[in-house]
Amino acid sequence: MKLRLVDCQDSFTWNLVDLFTGQGVAVEVLEANSSLNTLLAPGPDAWILSPGPGRPHDWPNLELLIEKLPSEFPILGVCLGHQALGEYYGACLRKESPIHGESVSIQNAEGRFFKNMESNFEAMRYNSLGLDPNCRPELLTWTALGAGGEVMALEHRSLPRFGLQFHPDSILSPQGSLMATRFLEIVRGIKAGNGSLLGLDSETIRAHSSAG
Numbered sequence: 031m032k033l034r035l036v037d038c039q040d041s042f043t044w045n046l047v048d049l050f051t052g053q054g055v056a057v058e059v060l061e062a063n064s065s066l067n068t069l070l071a072p073g074p075d076a077w078i079l080s081p082g083p084g085r086p087h088d089w090p091n092l093e094l095l096i097e098k099l100p101s102e103f104p105i106l107g108v109c110l111g112h113q114a115l116g117e118y119y120g121a122c123l124r125k126e127s128p129i130h131g132e133s134v135s136i137q138n139a140e141g142r143f144f145k146n147m148e149s150n151f152e153a154m155r156y157n158s159l160g161l162d163p164n165c166r167p168e169l170l171t172w173t174a175l176g177a178g179g180e181v182m183a184l185e186h187r188s189l190p191r192f193g194l195q196f197h198p199d200s201i202l203s204p205q206g207s208l209m210a211t212r213f214l215e216i217v218r219g220i221k222a223g224n225g226s227l228l229g230l231d232s233e234t235i236r237a238h239s240s241a242g
């Protein structure tokens with residue numbers, strides 16, 4: 031299995047590389063300002079959108095990648111990547127009280143991504159922007175919240191698109207390796223044609239893929 035990690039010039043990128051290579055998969059790192067053809071080139075089984083400085087619109091290739099990538103390919107967005115997924119599907123970005131490298135409580139985790147995991151856990155946040163919980167588009171669900179109601183995770187209702195505002199790669203996120211395992215389980219299931227067994231809409235995935 032091979033993952034492609036789109037790097038928005040962030041040091042946390044390499045923590046994510048370590049997290050997934052520790053699961054025995056190959057991770058290719060490409061800079062987010064590479065050509066779109068390079069970012070979309072065949073080879074990977076799934077894409078990861080990294081953390082990074084600024085706002086999603088500062089990294090226009092993120093939106094283009096989400097738009098152009100065939101829908102059967104899973105995407106995991108972390109921090110900035112999570113926000114990019116949210117904005118692409120219609121969520122609103124807002125300023126939040128800065129939290130830089132602190133362990134926080136993640137609550138009410140549910141959905142396909144958090145299957146068989148604890149619903150409440152600790153994780154590391156490093157952000158001053160987030161998605162507005164009151165601006166949820168129809169295609170997305172919020173799958174975990176912070177203690178103050180902040181959006182901490184999202185997923186697309188029918189496609190393998192997942193976002194985490196917190197950092198699963200941090201030593202302050204003890205459930206991070208389980209999340210990496212779960213994402214890889216989803217990727218393997220889709221490769222094997224078992225999207226429906228993972229709670230994913232296989233018909234929608236095929237329809238989107240055919241349309242693309």
